[in-house]
Amino acid sequence: MKTNFNYLLSVLLVVLFFNCKNNKEQDQVGPTNGTVETATEKKEGQAFIKDDASAPNVLQIAIGSKDHTTLVTAVQAANLENALVNAGPLMVFAPTNDAFAALPAGTVENLLKPESKDALANILLYHVTPGNYSKDFLKKFKKLGQANGKNVNIEVKGDDVFVGGAKIIASVPAGNGIVHVVDKVILPEN
Numbered sequence: 001m002k003t004n005f006n007y008l009l010s011v012l013l014v015v016l017f018f019n020c021k022n023n024k025e026q027d028q029v030g031p032t033n034g035t036v037e038t039a040t041e042k043k044e045g046q047a048f049i050k051d052d053a054s055a056p057n058v059l060q061i062a063i064g065s066k067d068h069t070t071l072v073t074a075v076q077a078a079n080l081e082n083a084l085v086n087a088g089p090l091m092v093f094a095p096t097n098d099a100f101a102a103l104p105a106g107t108v109e110n111l112l113k114p115e116s117k118d119a120l121a122n123i124l125l126y127h128v129t130p131g132n133y134s135k136d137f138l139k140k141f142k143k144l145g146q147a148n149g150k151n152v153n154i155e156v157k158g159d160d161v162f163v164g165g166a167k168i169i170a171s172v173p174a175g176n177g178i179v180h181v182v183d184k185v186i187l188p189e190n
Contacts, residue, residue, distance in 0.1 A: 055175030058092045059084040062179065070100040070108065077112045078121040083147075088176035089132035091144075093163050095185045103185055122148050126164075126188045132177045135161050135168050150188050 059081055062068045071094055075081060084090065100108050111120045125148035138144075138161050141154045152164040161168045164186035172179045 055173075057085045057176045058088075058090055058094075058174045058179050061172050061174050062092070062094055065094075067096045067098075067181070068094055070097045071095060074100075074108075074112065074120060074124060077114075078117055078124055080121060080124055084128070086176065088174075089130065090174075090177035091129045091131050091133060092177065092179050093127045093129075093166060093168075093182045093186060094179050095127070095166065095182050096169075099166070099182065099184050123185070123187060126150060126152065126186055127182075134178070135171050135180065138163070138168075146188075148188060152186060152188075 056064065059075070062072050062075070062084075075084065084092065110116055111123070126146045128147040129144045129152075130147075131144075133141075138154055139156045143151045143153055144163070146152050155162040155165075163180070163182060164184075166182035166184035166186050168180045169183050170181040172181070
């Protein structure tokens with residue numbers, strides 16, 4: 001498990017590094033009037049390949065859910081699309097739109113700003129862990145190592161499982177893991 005986590009973390013860091021590098025190297029076109037215009041950013045990588053034959057991956061499941069539009073917007077703002085489509089297996093704890101709306105006023109808007117990209121990525125990676133465990137299997141854990149390098153607590157109350165205080169309210173199998181829908185945004189400790 002530790003080896004899988006280290007591998008996943010390495011892959012995520014490589015993806016993040018190349019995404020950051022590619023964002024800084026935008027093509028520039030100079031028209032004859034001396035001004036500089038930036039060409040439209042081209043989306044590249046595994047996340048942008050169309051595939052109708054395979055089981056949907058965790059990113060495709062989120063994109064297809066009307067209850068996860070804020071999560072998808074955040075993933076796109078942090079340029080984490082490619083990290084969520086790798087072979088996995090990945091467990092994604094996916095907060096609903098209502099979970100994001102329950103954050104203090106202005107939090108989501110501030111996190112979506114370009115200058116908050118690193119903080120947003122840290123929060124989103126705190127919602128991802130290697131593995132493909134059902135809600136019932138998660139009851140055997142006390143902690144999980146997340147993709148941002150931090151641990152999150154698991155708590156069981158009756159039949160309910162809470163991850164970092166967020167209740168798992170549904171689970172959707174994916175081609176590269178599983179999406180556990182949660183009712184809160186899981187925030188890492190500073």
